[in-house]
Amino acid sequence: xxxxxxxxxxxxxxxxxxxxxxxxxxxxxSTSNPRAVAEFRAGVNDLQNISFESAASHFKxxxxxxxxxxxxxxxxxxxxxxLTPAQLTTEVNRGVEDATSHGNTNELVLALAYRExxxxxxxxxxxxxxTASQLMPSDRLAGFxxxxxxxxxxxxxxxEFVTRYPDYPVGYNSLAYLSWFGGDRAAALAAAKRQVExxxxxxxxxDTYAEILQWNGNFAEAxxxxxxxxxxxxxxxxxxxxxxxxxxxxxxxxxxxxxxxxAIANAWTPSQKLNYMxxxxxxxxxxxxxxxxxxxxxxxxxxxxxxxxxxxxAIAYAQLAAVQANxxxxxxxxxxxxxxKAASADVPWAVYYYGAxxxxxxxxxxxxxxxxxxxxxxxDADASVSNNxxxxxxxxxxxxxxxxxxxxxxxxxxxxxxxxxxxxxxxxHAALGHTAEAAAWNNRVISSYALNLADFTMVxxxxxxxxxxxxxxxx
Numbered sequence: 001x002x003x004x005x006x007x008x009x010x011x012x013x014x015x016x017x018x019x020x021x022x023x024x025x026x027x028x029x030s031t032s033n034p035r036a037v038a039e040f041r042a043g044v045n046d047l048q049n050i051s052f053e054s055a056a057s058h059f060k061x062x063x064x065x066x067x068x069x070x071x072x073x074x075x076x077x078x079x080x081x082x083l084t085p086a087q088l089t090t091e092v093n094r095g096v097e098d099a100t101s102h103g104n105t106n107e108l109v110l111a112l113a114y115r116e117x118x119x120x121x122x123x124x125x126x127x128x129x130x131t132a133s134q135l136m137p138s139d140r141l142a143g144f145x146x147x148x149x150x151x152x153x154x155x156x157x158x159x160e161f162v163t164r165y166p167d168y169p170v171g172y173n174s175l176a177y178l179s180w181f182g183g184d185r186a187a188a189l190a191a192a193k194r195q196v197e198x199x200x201x202x203x204x205x206x207d208t209y210a211e212i213l214q215w216n217g218n219f220a221e222a223x224x225x226x227x228x229x230x231x232x233x234x235x236x237x238x239x240x241x242x243x244x245x246x247x248x249x250x251x252x253x254x255x256x257x258x259x260x261x262x263a264i265a266n267a268w269t270p271s272q273k274l275n276y277m278x279x280x281x282x283x284x285x286x287x288x289x290x291x292x293x294x295x296x297x298x299x300x301x302x303x304x305x306x307x308x309x310x311x312x313x314a315i316a317y318a319q320l321a322a323v324q325a326n327x328x329x330x331x332x333x334x335x336x337x338x339x340x341k342a343a344s345a346d347v348p349w350a351v352y353y354y355g356a357x358x359x360x361x362x363x364x365x366x367x368x369x370x371x372x373x374x375x376x377x378x379x380d381a382d383a384s385v386s387n388n389x390x391x392x393x394x395x396x397x398x399x400x401x402x403x404x405x406x407x408x409x410x411x412x413x414x415x416x417x418x419x420x421x422x423x424x425x426x427x428x429h430a431a432l433g434h435t436a437e438a439a440a441w442n443n444r445v446i447s448s449y450a451l452n453l454a455d456f457t458m459v460x461x462x463x464x465x466x467x468x469x470x471x472x473x474x475x
Contacts (some may be wrong), residue, residue, distance in 0.1 A: 082270070
């Protein structure tokens with residue numbers, strides 16, 4: 001982290017003298033192509049309105065009009081979402097090179113900033129955005145990114161930014177989420193509402209307000225704003241996904257699937273379509289429709305392979321194995337696990353999680369232990385492996401083997417706000433005869449309305465918690 005900051009500072013110091021001496025206070029574009037300018041401006045407008053797919057389409061049009069437009073190329077790569085890591089790196093590096101050769105100071109500094117953001121280098125990103133903000137003090141988007149931007153900031157930093165720019169809508173988007181996660185629901189709702197008031201004709205402000213309303217349990221109001229987001233331009237398929245969440249939370253599963261089919265019809269990219277297919281699988285899982293879920297997971301694997309996405313295919317097959325194991329179909333589960341491991345040369349770590357769960361449900365303890373050992377080995381070597389899922393897999397096996405007390409010890413050492421972990425804690429308490437404690441933990445799972453239908457473990461945890469409390473098929 002520190003090294004990145006030093007590299008970033010050095011890069012600024014060694015900009016060509018003619019470039020470093022330029023001190024524009026606003027972003028004046030170097031391209032002389034009118035179409036490139038118009039498409040770039042439209043892309044920036046969508047970017048600051050958090051409509052990334054539409055922004056990417058405009059940035060692509062800008063570089064089609066002027067292939068040497070470096071900043072537009074970096075922003076296209078940053079917002080496209082379909083590039084492989086290697087393609088992303090190639091594009092952002094070429095964009096910086098073009099900005100160096102053909103751009104001006106502000107374009108180059110912004111290109112460097114967005115490149116570091118795209119490559120997930122937070123320290124140099126901050127350095128470059130702060131520099132851009134100093135060069136262009138009237139550019140509110142640069143100031144917003146210097147304050148941490150949409151995804152990587154702190155509540156005090158965004159509160160200070162909103163105080164400085166009280167009429168800039170996107171600041172309230174970050175403020176809403178940061179306030180919610182900071183425990184201040186009223187402030188979150190107020191910030192999201194203010195963004196809508198300042199920017200009523202863009203879809204994302206309505207989507208953000210709807211999501212915060214949903215999380216707060218205001219389903220009718222959330223539905224109204226999701227529908228508003230879906231009606232505005234540019235098209236915003238995530239609004240249909242939000243409508244599906246609200247419907248699913250109320251047990252309206254057919255309606256939820258209908259909304260997700262609308263999301264698929266409005267998807268910008270094949271990968272976005274694939275994600276909505278995964279959310280449909282989540283609805284079947286939440287509903288407890290095992291046969292339909294198995295069919296959907298097989299369709300996801302087929303689509304993922306068609307999109308040359310072997311890792312998603314592998315995970316879908318592994319999830320299918322868990323569904324088949326839960327139904328007691330050992331031979332089908334073993335076949336699906338074999339297909340999961342054959343689908344991708346680099347086996348995703350989640351395959352080992354579902355392998356451990358599948359064998360555990362079948363009480364095949366030796367292969368279950370082997371899958372768990374493989375999962376732990378990946379966790380030791382890869383920081384991206386979820387400790388929550390490692391603990392959940394091990395705790396499930398221990399509980400099923402009559403060692404629920406040991407399972408609780410493991411579970412209480414990880415994130416006890418995670419739905420999967422909470423559900424496994426409830427199961428361990430139930431195995432120990434702690435009825436009240438089990439009910440309390442399961443109630444925590446179903447009392448949260450922050451639902452991610454694409455999170456297979458979340459929806460299954462919610463279904464198990466619901467059934468443990470009510471024994472009914474509805475939430």
